[in-house]
Amino acid sequence: MTQEPEQAVEDTDAREDDAYALQPKNVAAILFAVDTGEREKLIELMEPLHPADIADLLEQINAFDRMRLIKLYGKEFDGDILSELDESIREEVIRTLHPEVLADAVRELESDDVVDLLEDLDEAQQEAILEVLEDSDRVAVEQSLTYPEYSAGRLMQREVVMAPEHWNVGEAIDYLRSTDDLPEQFYHIVLVDPKLRPIGNVGLGRLMASRREVLLRSLISETFHVFPVTRPEGEVAYAFNQYHLISAPVVDESERLVGVITIDDAMSVLDEEHEEDILRLAGVGEESRLSDGTVETVRQRLPWLAVNLATAVLASLVIAQFEDVLATVVALAVLMPIVASMGGNAGTQALTVAVRSLATKDLTSSNVWRIILRELSVGLVNGICFAVVMGVLALLWFGSPVLGGVIAVAMIINLVVAGLAGIGVPVVLERFGVDPALASGTFVTTVTDVVGFFAFLGLASAVLL
Amino acid sequence: MTQEPEQAVEDTDAREDDAYALQPKNVAAILFAVDTGEREKLIELMEPLHPADIADLLEQINAFDRMRLIKLYGKEFDGDILSELDESIREEVIRTLHPEVLADAVRELESDDVVDLLEDLDEAQQEAILEVLEDSDRVAVEQSLTYPEYSAGRLMQREVVMAPEHWNVGEAIDYLRSTDDLPEQFYHIVLVDPKLRPIGNVGLGRLMASRREVLLRSLISETFHVFPVTRPEGEVAYAFNQYHLISAPVVDESERLVGVITIDDAMSVLDEEHEEDILRLAGVGEESRLSDGTVETVRQRLPWLAVNLATAVLASLVIAQFEDVLATVVALAVLMPIVASMGGNAGTQALTVAVRSLATKDLTSSNVWRIILRELSVGLVNGICFAVVMGVLALLWFGSPVLGGVIAVAMIINLVVAGLAGIGVPVVLERFGVDPALASGTFVTTVTDVVGFFAFLGLASAVLL
Incomplete structure (x- = not known):
């Protein structure tokens, strides 16, 4: 009798240390059992794992191993594993499962988990799952599916005390x-x-x-x-x-x-x-998953890179206006990326804080003007600091006080603009109902690139030509 | 009797709609009550607010209004407001509170909240708060403070059933x-x-x-x-x-x-x-808060901008190696930021996915090679796509097939390198025990800037000079 509790404590410790993140050595042992087709061994190895860990395991291994593991694991497959699985491979796993195993798995779930499962499946798969549910559960699930996606109605469970x-x-x-x-x-x-x-x-x-x-x-x-x-x-x-x-x-x-x-x-x-x-x-598709393949990943990232290309070409068009001065003073080509890069970074800093504050409802019309004023001051202070550093550096490097002055002034202008754009762009986007996290980054770096090149090369051609 | 429940439902609705995010019109009304010194009005306006909303309110208004509000609100001030307050202004609020109000507020809290409160205060303030606690609570809190910061011991409450x-x-x-x-x-x-x-x-x-x-x-x-x-x-x-x-x-x-x-x-x-x-x-200090002033904000952001300056200068040193070819073909200065910018963006995409996957323990030694291979393929496919686009664009713009070829090859090289650096840098940093979220961004963009400029200008000088 006194033995039992000790046992329990030890079990808990063991489970914690092992399953916390799925240990690579466990994954290797499981894959070995799959390779050799040892069903008992596989079940023994999987037994201490929480459904969330098993889902992680299925996400980490490749599609071929996944299929073999699921076939070998057979009717041990638990409904909760499906709920925990990432949507990107859920469909594939459901197709792999034996219909009877799938039916058993789904019947174990609470209504909110079934709804979550169905949302991302195609109609044929939805039908197949709805069919295996008991009548009352099916009605409840179908009712939940009539609520808008991402609403409280989809999130709730119908089992209420x-x-x-x-x-x-x-x-x-x-x-x-x-x-x-x-x-x-x-x-x-x-x-x-x-x-x-x-x-x-x-x-x-x-x-x-x-x-x-x-x-x-x-x-x-x-x-x-x-x-x-x-x-x-x-x-x-x-x-x-x-x-x-x-x-x-x-x-x-x-x-x-x-x-x-x-x-x-x-x-x-x-x-x-x-x-x-x-x-x-970061300009990565929000649906992006680690388990996505190359094609899917390219499909998510390419559009954002295309937008970035368009804005980079815009910046190049600005540079092209100043070919004369660039041909005369090659040092300008060497220094100009510094001004743009500093502006881009300062803008991203201000932007990230603004986007997060909007998301957490900390940035409101009550304090927006105070924050804009702060970003302006921060841009000015940082601008002056780096203007001094870069001014001196340019003077020492190229021996030209004029060049030092030009980069110093351009630096101040660009960091002030970066601060203003960093806070202004997300606030304006939010007001127009656009998700600021999605679009702000591109807008802000376009502004800082264009302003950076224009201020630096424009000043240079005014002073040096 | 039947009236009461109806009332309750209505109250709830009202509270929800108003307090969800603190409505600007409520904030304005509260500040007006503070201006006119109407204590009853202030208490009436604050009554429906949850302590978390009051904390948000205090964070949104400026330091002068905050002081006046707290003085006027007096002994209505609830302990939970302190727990909900952002650390950046908690110290200031504690200094403003009347010692007796503070004592009452602290005595209401559970031990974990008191610990959380004390952690960020200076010793004199810590002492002042510990003194007002009952003996048993003080011992419990002092015990908790002996555990390491950010540990389970600090997070737990000692009240256990x-x-x-x-x-x-x-x-x-x-x-x-x-x-x-x-x-x-x-x-x-x-x-x-x-x-x-x-x-x-x-x-x-x-x-x-x-x-x-x-x-x-x-x-x-x-x-x-x-x-x-x-x-x-x-x-x-x-x-x-x-x-x-x-x-x-x-x-x-x-x-x-x-x-x-x-x-x-x-x-x-x-x-x-x-x-x-x-x-x-984003290279913003992790302690960054919307309520920080200009000085504090500069202090947080300047170091990261300084690091960025160093890496931007490094990229400029690479450009400086190719002054000859830049002086001969000015078009190179116009096009080179495009190659660097695309590399930086592609690198940030790969990096963000990698950093998040490491944080959620989805990226492990079991699947790291598969993911590296995927990033390599994605870089290659994206590289080829944008190589074609930019090659044609450069040809049309400057009428030079050689220039088109050079930018196409440089684009492929830089996007492949961006994919590899985006996954490789965070994985290596994590292995050396450095937080990949903190340092990866700078490393990766340095790599893509240097490689981008070197590949583009190096190829150009080999072919065009």
């Missing part, structure tokens, strides 16, 4: 004890009025700590948010993060309770939105 | 009902052995749904993770996200239960880490 507002603690506990199909995890009971409209959340901790005769209504949590089914999932995630919500009810147009969103779903959305922001800022 | 492993459901419920100081929110009871080592988590949902005589041990959750106090908070957050944890116990060196980490704390860490990654990738 609710209670009439007039119940007391004892009635709630008796109800919970007598109910068979409670959701796997839940943290609150939603109180509803006779029209099924949510009135408040009662946390299970407070419920447990109260005597049987206490009214549920007196235990309602202070922080309570209700989301309409159409609320975008990004705003739901923002509210969970901002107000430290654990679960929140979702209502339809007539304010009736139809589902509940839990913090782990919100956390996934937050994670995805961050990921998309980073990828967009 | 635990039960001996041999208890049944009835004993647990009786214990909860008889205990006064339960944490405000909790989701699991931690089962411990006689040496206080955690054995498993029992979710409150399963507990509530079970009969009094059921043993707690039989209700243990399948997914259970234990973190040592020294575990870095980033890894804790990763595990919460990967394994959908809601709460997890923390143990000291002798594996004794000392605290518990909950998902909302993990969510905050995840959020911060993402933010830092984005800011680092």
Whole structure:
């Protein structure tokens, strides 16, 4: 008896150290079992892995190994693995699975996970999965699919634990004890009025700590948010993060309770939105995945490079206006990329802070003018610093005080413009309803390139020709 | 009686629409109340705001308004506002608060929030806050501060609900009902052995749904993770996200239960880490905040611009080697920034995907060679596409097939190198224990600038001189 707990602690430790990130040596052992077709060995090796780890494993190995592993693993395949899988290879895995295994896997899932699964499949695959569901589940899933993509309605699970507002603690506990199909995890009971409209959340901790005769209504949590089914999932995630919500009810147009969103779903959305922001800022397609092949990757990245080419050609057109002075003073060709590069970097700095602040709703019309003024001052201060450095450097390198002066003035102009563009472009894009993370980078570096070359070469031709 | 619930629903709706992001019109009304010194009006306007919204408000307004608002708001100031405040202005706010208000505010907080508050304060302020705590709380907080910064020990709260492993459901419920100081929110009871080592988590949902005589041990959750106090908070957050944890116990060196980490704390860490990654990738100090002043902002951004200047000068030194050919063919000066710019962009794309995949542990030694091969192919395909475009463009623009050929070949070389550097640099940095988000960008663009200019001008001088 005393032996058992010790065992449990050791198991936990072992699992943590191994499965944290999937260890390469485990992956190698699993692939070896697949190569040699040892089913028992494979199952033994996979047993300690969490479905999320198995999904990671499937993403890391190549398509051929993936297919063989899934075939060999057979009916051990768990529904949660499908939920955890990246969308880019989910379709492929579903096609590989034996129809019976797929049916079993899908039946295990909660309704929100089934919806998430179906969203990205083609119609034939959707049909195949809907068919294997029980009637009531199928209706629930089909109903969820009528809500807009990326809405609270798609994110919620339909399994809700609710209670009439007039119940007391004892009635709630008796109800919970007598109910068979409670959701796997839940943290609150939603109180509803006779029209099924949510009135408040009662946390299970407070419920447990109260005597049987206490009214549920007196235990309602202070922080309570209700989301309409159409609320975008990004705003739901923002509210969970901002107000430290654990679960929140979702209502339809007539304010009736139809589902509940839990913090782990919100956390996934937050994670995805961050990921998309980073990828967009870098000009990589937001759907980009590590497991994508060459063709898919080229398809995502080529458009952004094409936009960049267009802006680079624009900058070259500016340079071409000054061929005369460039032919006379070759030093200009040597120095001009420095001015453009510094402007591009300073602009990206200001831009990144602005894009993030817009996303987190920290940058609003209440403080935008103060921040614009700050970026202007920062650009000026940085501009003066680097003007001095580059002025001296150009003087020493080419022995020309005039050249030093020209690059110094151009540097100040470009860093001030970079600051203004860095904050101004995303704010204006946001106001016009364009995602600033997506388009700001190209705009800002175009501005700093064009202004940088124009200021530097323009000044030079005015002074030196 | 039936009136009350309706009221509640309406309140919720109102709060949601208004406070979601702090509406500029509310901010204006609040500032007006501050201007006119109307305390009742101010309290009335602030009443519906969540502490997180009040913290946002304080961050958005300027330092003078902030001081006046805090003075006028007086003892209404809630401890949770301090926890929600950005570190950059927390110190200032603490200095502004009346010592008695501060004492009351701090006493309301859970131990993890107090620790979080103290971390960033100077010693005099730390002392002042520790003094007002009750003895037992002070000892707990001081103990937590002995753990390394950004560790599980700092993140955990010390308020834990635990039960001996041999208890049944009835004993647990009786214990909860008889205990006064339960944490405000909790989701699991931690089962411990006689040496206080955690054995498993029992979710409150399963507990509530079970009969009094059921043993707690039989209700243990399948997914259970234990973190040592020294575990870095980033890894804790990763595990919460990967394994959908809601709460997890923390143990000291002798594996004794000392605290518990909950998902909302993990969510905050995840959020911060993402933010830092984005800011680092953009070469902005990771501590950068929108509320920072000009001096602070310059201090954060100038070092990265200085690094960029050094690499830009390096690229210029490469250009300077080809002054002869530049003086002969001015078209080269016009076209050369295009090659460098395309390389820089393609490199940043590959790099961003690599940095994120390393952070999410998706890029491992199991698949790194496959990804390197993919980046190589992507670089080659993109290179060929843009080589054709630029070759034709240069031919049409300058009427020189040789110039077209030179830029085409240079483009292919630079995009292939960009792909390799984009994946190779972060992987190598990670292996040497350097944060790839921090340093990769500069390395990669240096490589693509140098290679771009060298390939283009080198080829040109070989062919055209």
